[in-house]
Amino acid sequence: MRLSSLGLLLILGLAGTAGASAAVVDAEPVNSASIDQSAELIGQLQQIQTLTASYIQTTVDNRQQLVQQARGSVWVSAPGKFRLETNEPSTQTLVSDGETFWSFDEDLEQVVVSRLERDISQVPILLFGGDAEAIADEYLVVYFTEDDHDFYVLEPREEASLFESLTLTFVAGEPVSIVLRDSLGQRTQIEFSDLVANQLIADGTFTFVPPAGVDLIDDR
Numbered sequence: 001m002r003l004s005s006l007g008l009l010l011i012l013g014l015a016g017t018a019g020a021s022a023a024v025v026d027a028e029p030v031n032s033a034s035i036d037q038s039a040e041l042i043g044q045l046q047q048i049q050t051l052t053a054s055y056i057q058t059t060v061d062n063r064q065q066l067v068q069q070a071r072g073s074v075w076v077s078a079p080g081k082f083r084l085e086t087n088e089p090s091t092q093t094l095v096s097d098g099e100t101f102w103s104f105d106e107d108l109e110q111v112v113v114s115r116l117e118r119d120i121s122q123v124p125i126l127l128f129g130g131d132a133e134a135i136a137d138e139y140l141v142v143y144f145t146e147d148d149h150d151f152y153v154l155e156p157r158e159e160a161s162l163f164e165s166l167t168l169t170f171v172a173g174e175p176v177s178i179v180l181r182d183s184l185g186q187r188t189q190i191e192f193s194d195l196v197a198n199q200l201i202a203d204g205t206f207t208f209v210p211p212a213g214v215d216l217i218d219d220r
Contacts, residue, residue, distance in 0.1 A: 037143035038136040041152045044170060045132040050201050051076040051175070053192035062185025074192075078129040080118055081206040095208040100220070102208040111210040114219040124166065124178055139166075149176070 059067040072086035080098035091106040101116040139154040169177040
């Protein structure tokens with residue numbers, strides 16, 4: 001499955017909460033001897049069947065210099081369905097019905113179609129609406145709380161993962177942020193606003209019909 005760097009990091013990562021700013025905690029990779037809290041995180045995630053939100057995604061390098069910032073909207077529904085529309089700095093639409101993945105770049109006038117890989121390390125947004133129980137097999141999870149924020153730090157059990165750590169934050173049971181850190185020190189934070197959980201989303205949201213005249217690349 002081909003993904004742009006933007007699609008790789010948000011297909012969500014997510015972050016933020018309606019009317020509140022998410023606390024930013026720059027968590028270091030956790031020690032494997034720590035007590036695993038995956039069951040608690042799975043319980044939180046399984047309570048979220050659908051999610052809609054606006055988001056801001058910010059990536060900085062190991063010197064804290066801005067690499068990329070993007071804004072858009074996201075819709076997620078179990079099992080494994082999502083739609084991501086970015087409107088800044090460019091227009092891009094990423095859609096999956098749980099099996100097929102469409103990536104439409106309006107500037108390039110190109111649609112890439114592929115099979116969806118249900119791998120949280122490649123598609124973090126599958127934390128919501130995906131197979132939450134797989135977390136226990138693939139990640140060590142450590143929990144801590146600060147200023148009414150609940151933080152779950154996921155550290156991959158396998159060295160081949162695309163990130164070193166992923167910190168998922170909740171406030172009052174709602175997800176408010178995901179922060180990803182890679183082995184080069186690059187850090188991506190995705191923040192949400194206007195978040196709504198567990199309201200019906202039309203099935204048509206998770207299908208995509210390529211516009212007439214665009215280049216179509218089928219990688220299935």
